[in-house]
Amino acid sequence: MQNDIYKREYTREFVSRWDDLIGWDSRAEGENGFFERLLRRNGCKTVADIAAGTGFHAIRLAHDGFEVTASDGAETMIRQTEQNAEDMEVELADTRVVDWRELHKAFGPNRFDALVCLGNAFSHLFEEDARRQALDSMRSVLRPGGLLILDHRNYDKILDHGYSSKHRYYYVGDGVDARPAEIRDDLVKFEYSYPDGKKYHLSLFPLRRHYVQRLFDDAGFTSITTYGDFETSFEPDEVDFYQQIAIKPRH
Numbered sequence: 333m334q335n336d337i338y339k340r341e342y343t344r345e346f347v348s349r350w351d352d353l354i355g356w357d358s359r360a361e362g363e364n365g366f367f368e369r370l371l372r373r374n375g376c377k378t379v380a381d382i383a384a385g386t387g388f389h390a391i392r393l394a395h396d397g398f399e400v401t402a403s404d405g406a407e408t409m410i411r412q413t414e415q416n417a418e419d420m421e422v423e424l425a426d427t428r429v430v431d432w433r434e435l436h437k438a439f440g441p442n443r444f445d446a447l448v449c450l451g452n453a454f455s456h457l458f459e460e461d462a463r464r465q466a467l468d469s470m471r472s473v474l475r476p477g478g479l480l481i482l483d484h485r486n487y488d489k490i491l492d493h494g495y496s497s498k499h500r501y502y503y504v505g506d507g508v509d510a511r512p513a514e515i516r517d518d519l520v521k522f523e524y525s526y527p528d529g530k531k532y533h534l535s536l537f538p539l540r541r542h543y544v545q546r547l548f549d550d551a552g553f554t555s556i557t558t559y560g561d562f563e564t565s566f567e568p569d570e571v572d573f574y575q576q577i578a579i580k581p582r583h
Contacts, residue, residue: 333458333518333519333535333537334458335456335457335458335459335462336405336431337456337458337535338405338406338456338534338535339405339406339407341532341533341534341535342406342408342409343408343532344408346524346532347386347406347408347409347412348412349526349530349532350385350386350409350412351386351388351412351416351505352505352506352508352526353505353508353510353524354385354386354388354502354505355505355506355508356388358505359388359501359502360392362500362501362502363501363562364562366559366562366575367389367393367448367450367481368392368393368396370479370481370577371393371398371445371446371479374445374446374479375445376398376445376446376478376479377398377399377445378398378399378401378425378443378444378445378446379393379398379399379400379401379444379445379446379447379448380400380401380402380403380435380439380443380444380446380447380448380473381393381400381401381402381403381447381448381450382403382404382430382432382435382447382448382449382470383404383405383448383449383450383451383453383454384402384403384404384409384410384413384427385404385409385412385413385451385453386409386412386413386416387402387412387413387414387416387417387424388451389448389450389451390402390413390417390424391413391416391417391420391422391424393448394417394422394423394424394425395420395422399425400424400425401424401425401426401427401428401439401444402417402424402426402427402428403426403427403428403429403430403435403438404429404430405429405430405431405432405456406429407429410427410428410429413427414427432449432457432465432466432469432470433462433465433466433469434469435466435469435470435472435473436469436472436473439473440473441472441473442472442473442474442475442476443473443474443475444473444474444475444478445474445475445478445479446474446478446479446480446481447470447473447474447478447479447480447481448481448482449470449480449481449482449483450481450482450483451483451502452483452484452485452502452536452573454466454482454484454539454544455484455485455487455520455536455537455538455539456534456536456537457537458518458519458535458537463547464547464550464551467547467548467550467551467553468551470551471551471552471553471580474580475580476580476581476582476583477579477580477581477582478579478580479577479578479579479580480548480553480577480578480579480580481575481576481577482544482575482576482577482578483573483574483575483576484539484544484573484574484576485520485536485538485539485572485573485574486541486560486568486571486572486573486574487520487538487539487540487541488540488541488568489568489569489571490512490515490520490538491515491517491538491540493569494515495511495512495515497510497511497572498561498572500561500572501561501562501572501573502572502573507526507527508524508525508526508527509524509525510522510523510524510525511523513533515538517538518537518538519535519536519537519538520536520537520538521533521534521535521536522534522536541558541568541574541576544574544576545558545576548576548578552580552581553578553579553580553581554578554579554580554581555577555578555579556576556577556578557576557577557578558574558575558576558577559574559575559576559577560573560574560575561573562575
């Protein structure tokens with residue numbers, strides 16, 4: 333699998349229907365201000381949503397008073413983010429198409445108080461070298477003491493026990509179904525089915541929880557904390573998503 337296959341999979345048609353999949357109101361209710369509280373608790377003001385998708389988190393954070401830059405590797409997504417922000421009359425500090433491995437070239441060092449990489453997006457990278465390069469670039473653009481917030485599906489559960497979901501927090505749009513069409517140790521291909529019969533697919537690398545923690549550690553991040561479905565206390569076999577948070581050391 334190639335690291336940039338997602339750019340082909342996020343077709344203009346699929347992206348135009350992505351918000352129906354997310355279900356903005358239901359997702360906001362499920363998250364219940366988790367990311368906003370986390371950013372405020374750590375004194376963050378400048379935030380880059382580096383997997384902006386169609387802008388759900390970037391727009392919500394900007395509306396909540398953060399200075400938000402939105403970037404994504406898929407141009408189709410960034411264009412939809414810009415349209416959504418305009419429609420909702422929310423001003424973003426900047427929007428750019430940027431590969432995670434090139435963040436330091438696009439933004440320069442020590443630029444942001446926090447990075448958010450959400451929606452299972454980091455699963456788009458299939459090569460370990462690419463993941464390591466991306467985390468090095470993320471670390472570079474963070475200010476000392478800055479936060480990296482990254483989420484991903486509970487692939488441990490999918491690989492070890494098969495797929496199940498509470499459909500409570502992510503991809504909660506009415507009538508839209510998301511489930512694996514193929515499960516392998518090195519690939520989980522998700523199928524997204526819409527009420528009109530249309531189906532779309534995304535190829536994803538199954539990131540295990542402790543593997544992501546090791547990548548953070550190897551990249552020089554510290555104070556790595558893991559939440560399961562936004563809770564500090566969780567049963568690993570029951571949560572749908574992990575939120576992993578790490579800090580760039582001050583020295």
